[in-house]
Amino acid sequence: MLHEDVVCPFCACLCDDLKVETDNGTIVKVDNACDLGNHKFLTDDDHRLKEPIRRTPSGWTSATLQHAIDRTVEILLGADRPLLYGWSGTHGEAQSIGVHMAEVLGGVIDSTTSVCHGPSILAIQEVGHPGCTLGQVKNRADLVVYWGANPIEAHPRHMSRYTTYTDGFFLDRAFKERKVIVVDIRRTQTAEVADEFILIKKGGDYAVLSALRAIVRGKSDMIPATVAGVTKEQLLRIAEMCKKAKFGAFFFGMGITQTQGKYKNIRNAIELVDELNRHTKFTLTPMRGHYNVYGFNEVCTWMTGYPYAVDFCRGMAFYNPGETSAVDILARKECDACLVVASDPAAHFPKDAVRHLGEIPTVQIDPYPNTTTAFCELQIPVAVTGIDAQGTSYRMDGVPIRVKSILNRGYPTDTDILGEIYRRIKEAKRV
Amino acid sequence: MIFTLNTGRTIQQGNNVEMKYHPDYAKEVSRCHMNPLDMLDLGVMDGERVRVTGPAGSVVMYVVQDETVSHSTVFVPYGIYANQVISTETHGTGMPDFKTTEANLEPTEDSVLTVPELLRALGGMPYVA
Numbered sequence: 001m002l003h004e005d006v007v008c009p010f011c012a013c014l015c016d017d018l019k020v021e022t023d024n025g026t027i028v029k030v031d032n033a034c035d036l037g038n039h040k041f042l043t044d045d046d047h048r049l050k051e052p053i054r055r056t057p058s059g060w061t062s063a064t065l066q067h068a069i070d071r072t073v074e075i076l077l078g079a080d081r082p083l084l085y086g087w088s089g090t091h092g093e094a095q096s097i098g099v100h101m102a103e104v105l106g107g108v109i110d111s112t113t114s115v116c117h118g119p120s121i122l123a124i125q126e127v128g129h130p131g132c133t134l135g136q137v138k139n140r141a142d143l144v145v146y147w148g149a150n151p152i153e154a155h156p157r158h159m160s161r162y163t164t165y166t167d168g169f170f171l172d173r174a175f176k177e178r179k180v181i182v183v184d185i186r187r188t189q190t191a192e193v194a195d196e197f198i199l200i201k202k203g204g205d206y207a208v209l210s211a212l213r214a215i216v217r218g219k220s221d222m223i224p225a226t227v228a229g230v231t232k233e234q235l236l237r238i239a240e241m242c243k244k245a246k247f248g249a250f251f252f253g254m255g256i257t258q259t260q261g262k263y264k265n266i267r268n269a270i271e272l273v274d275e276l277n278r279h280t281k282f283t284l285t286p287m288r289g290h291y292n293v294y295g296f297n298e299v300c301t302w303m304t305g306y307p308y309a310v311d312f313c314r315g316m317a318f319y320n321p322g323e324t325s326a327v328d329i330l331a332r333k334e335c336d337a338c339l340v341v342a343s344d345p346a347a348h349f350p351k352d353a354v355r356h357l358g359e360i361p362t363v364q365i366d367p368y369p370n371t372t373t374a375f376c377e378l379q380i381p382v383a384v385t386g387i388d389a390q391g392t393s394y395r396m397d398g399v400p401i402r403v404k405s406i407l408n409r410g411y412p413t414d415t416d417i418l419g420e421i422y423r424r425i426k427e428a429k430r431v
Numbered sequence: 432m433i434f435t436l437n438t439g440r441t442i443q444q445g446n447n448v449e450m451k452y453h454p455d456y457a458k459e460v461s462r463c464h465m466n467p468l469d470m471l472d473l474g475v476m477d478g479e480r481v482r483v484t485g486p487a488g489s490v491v492m493y494v495v496q497d498e499t500v501s502h503s504t505v506f507v508p509y510g511i512y513a514n515q516v517i518s519t520e521t522h523g524t525g526m527p528d529f530k531t532t533e534a535n536l537e538p539t540e541d542s543v544l545t546v547p548e549l550l551r552a553l554g555g556m557p558y559v560a
């Protein structure tokens with residue numbers, strides 16, 4: 001059976017033009033996806049965890065779903081400060097149950113945001129977000145800047161769907177007209193296709209952004225001959241390209257959120273965009289990674305007022321990344337139980353944060369066994385959103401897209417499992 | 432020699448993201464990409480091993496020659512190997528220093544641990560179907 005307009009649940013480009021062929025409950029062919037998307041659909045079945053598993057002193061053994069849910073409820077109710085972490089690889093409906101659950105438990109809820117674009121959000125909270133949809137970029141942008149981002153490897157269809165290689169309604173010959181600037185500390189594959197590549201010295205982002213702001217403000221005489229390894233000549237050229245553009249779109253990745261200065265870099269980038277808007281139209285979009293990491297921020301914000309790292313221990317929402325974010329809470333050994341949903345912190349957190357996961361009762365709800373499994377007491381497999389579960393997901397520009405289910409592999413969804421756990425918790429707490 | 436450890440996504444890391452016990456995942460995220468001149472200074476060749484030591488500890492990785500990596504930095508695909516050396520310090524932002532950790536590199540004959548070995552060392556019990 002051929003499924004059209006299938007949405008790819010891998011990265012936050014959320015490409016919605018895939019054609020997927022299924023035969024007898026198996027995915028046999030995928031069209032239009034990139035390498036990452038293809039791989040996700042075609043190999044999904046090989047890696048699934050088949051049934052709930054429980055850790056015993058001598059190894060892993062299977063568990064019934066009933067036991068897994070009972071024990072999860074018991075762990076969460078018995079904890080003083082449970083951490084509910086992950087959420088980027090599931091749909092908005094499940095995320096919203098997670099936020100409700102954290103509130104009733106008086107726990108902390110955080111998503112993978114805190115280790116990807118958390119700093120971008122901190123900067124946006126300081127100085128605002130001059131954003132737009134990717135449709136605007138596609139149809140209008142004649143200048144695209146990728147700063148600390150490598151879409152060819154991390155978001156392989158970003159350039160062909162929304163920027164460099166796509167037609168634009170308001171551009172005559174988009175492919176020729178559109179210029180691309182890439183800024184990075186290494187010559188990435190994306191740098192190879194740039195019209196202008198700026199190679200900056202490690203940690204030099206803030207200085208280069210400041211220099212560009214100064215030039216755009218008309219203060220180029222105060223710029224030294226080089227700034228973080230970038231020549232003044234190149235900086236002047238770049239500033240001119242930006243000012244001359246009819247519509248510029250600035251995309252930034254973790255190359256700038258994870259480096260020193262963190263959110264202050266993004267603040268500076270937003271202020272550069274602000275400066276450029278005095279000359280032309282310029283926008284800025286974070287290159288969000290997981291397909292629904294943005295969704296968690298949306299859901300959490302409309303439910304609590306805050307986008308991630310929300311602590312309910314005071315009986316109300318409290319937000320202070322650096323204190324209420326997952327890595328910090330684990331490093332301080334503050335949480336006494338953890339529920340991991342749709343992510344793999346053991347592969348992506350510094351090892352001393354990971355160690356604490358194994359010292360407390362940890363339960364994981366995830367379709368695949370992963371490195372976090374090793375630190376869990378239990379894992380409950382669920383359906384994969386976009387393959388055998390449906391739900392709402394948010395693209396990197398904040399556009400909600402309904403992700404489809406294309407077959408049934410017999411797994412419960414995140415919403416089913418979390419809904420049941422939440423129902424039992426409410427019952428026990430009499431709320 | 433001290434280098435700045437820069438981590439990031441790669442296609443291969445992305446493809447193996449749902450199969451962390453597969454040797455392909457370990458192969459990708461245990462690669463330490465180095466500039467050829469830095470390799471010369473350190474006295475290592477492509478495919479040899481280095482011990483990378485940072486604030487949280489140390490881990491052995493394979494050297495991969497890579498002209499795109501800048502002098503005095505190394506690039507490691509984001510994953511469990513790099514996280515053996517990165518500290519939990521977030522400077523009050525929630526975000527560890529994934530791209531700016533200072534690490535000491537030295538050539539070594541020690542072998543590169545497998546993902547299950549790394550997990551066991553942290554007290555985990557790997558699940559193998």
Ligand code: SF4
Pocket residue numbers: 008009010011012013014015032033034035036037038155156157158
């Ligand atoms: S670019 Fe992202 S969403 Fe699009 S097909 Fe590739 S992995 Fe999927």
